[in-house]
Structure formats: C-alpha cells, structure tokens
Amino acid sequence: LAKTTQPISMDSYEGQEVNITCSHNNIATNDYITWYQQFPSQGPRFIIQGYKTKVTNEVASLFIPADRKSSTLSLPRVSLSDTAVYYCLVGEKQGLGAAGNKLTFGGGTRVLVKP
Amino acid sequence: DAGVIQSPRHEVTEMGQEVTLRCKPISGHNSLFWYRQTMMRGLELLIYFNNNVPIDDSGMPEDRFSAKMPNASFSTLKIQPSEPRDSAVYFCASSGGGTSRNEQFFGPGTRLTVL
Numbered sequence: 001l002a003k004t005t006q007p008i009s010m011d012s013y014e015g016q017e018v019n020i021t022c023s024h025n026n027i028a029t030n031d032y033i034t035w036y037q038q039f040p041s042q043g044p045r046f047i048i049q050g051y052k053t054k055v056t057n058e059v060a061s062l063f064i065p066a067d068r069k070s071s072t073l074s075l076p077r078v079s080l081s082d083t084a085v086y087y088c089l090v091g092e093k094q095g096l097g098a099a100g101n102k103l104t105f106g107g108g109t110r111v112l113v114k115p
Numbered sequence: 116d117a118g119v120i121q122s123p124r125h126e127v128t129e130m131g132q133e134v135t136l137r138c139k140p141i142s143g144h145n146s147l148f149w150y151r152q153t154m155m156r157g158l159e160l161l162i163y164f165n166n167n168v169p170i171d172d173s174g175m176p177e178d179r180f181s182a183k184m185p186n187a188s189f190s191t192l193k194i195q196p197s198e199p200r201d202s203a204v205y206f207c208a209s210s211g212g213g214t215s216r217n218e219q220f221f222g223p224g225t226r227l228t229v230l
Binding site: 034041042043044045046049087103104105106107108 | 150158206218221
C-alpha cells in the first residue's frame, strides 16, 4: 500500500476555499485516491475518489496531476461545519480480495474553519 | 438504512475485566472491519473479515484481543483481560454489496475506558 503524506493541520475562514494536498510518490498503477472526512465523535465518512485528472461531486473536487504522485482535495466555500479531519488514502478501487479491501489511514489533516 | 450499528456506545470497565464490543454491518455488505482510534496512534485497522472469514488480523495488538463473525449480520471484538492502555474509540465498518468503489461505512464507535 502506498504511503501518503499530508499536512497535519490547516486553518481557514468561512466562505473560503480550502485545498489540501496529499503526496503519494509510490502510488501503484491499480491504486485509486480516496478521501475521507471525520467529524469529532464520529467515524470517518467517504468524500470522494478518483484515479486521474479531476473529479467533482456535491461536496468536493479532487485534482490529480498526470504523474499521480500527489492529489489535492478542494473544499469550496467552507462553513464552520466543515471543521474535521480529512484523510487521504491510496489503494485499490474495488474489493478484489485481501489486498483490495484494506484501507490504511494516515494521520490526516485537521482543518479548522473559523468564523 | 440504519447504517452500521455498534453497541455499547460507551463502556467503562476496570482493569482485568472482559469487554465485548458488538457490531451489526449494513445488510448486503460482505466485508467487515474493526478499527481502534487513539490520539497517539490515530486510526488503526485491527482485523477485517470477508464473507465472515478473518482475512487479516495483523493489526490485533495482543492475544488479549479476539474477534469473531459468526454470521453476515454480527461481529464481536473481545478484550480479555482489559488494560488501561486499551482505552480508545473502537470503530466497526463494513463495505461491499456490489458497489464499484472500495468505500467503507463506519459505525458511530464505542468509546472504551479501562480504569
């Protein structure tokens, strides 16, 4: 499983865009990039997943350059409720067996949104 | 859908006592995961099951920890005897059901305090 590196924490203000970059230099060909969000006292929650270029959903956008050695999660116009820890994970997309199902969570990025 | 159900939500026990944590995965999911989260170590995967069979238990810290999945709708994580250093939030997650992405759905967690 490829190791990921992301900033420990980031501060932002309401209404701003937050961009969190994750490094994954050893990403494998079959690996996808997935981001989870964890609010205090809750379990992590899936946000977005991508393989290359750009993916957008109702919550966030994920930008992946051609070499796929990094990715950037973009949260548009954050609110106080977006204060959470954001985890970047790299692994196989589908549960193809023992290796495919396993996700390894790193330290995550603690995002604090201020009023 | 009720999501992943965990019980109890909070458990306070004394050192040496047996602790049993319970999990009901989302119906139709064929993979189940047990995680432990602490401030010092973050979110750690303890063990996971595919189709009720333990696949990877390399994260189980000691023989004091054991997990079972007698059927597709129920799993337990047991600690015997418990120690203060076992104090943590224990999450259960499930995935599968034919989705195209390796998304795990987490339960609310059990906060364990061992005195």
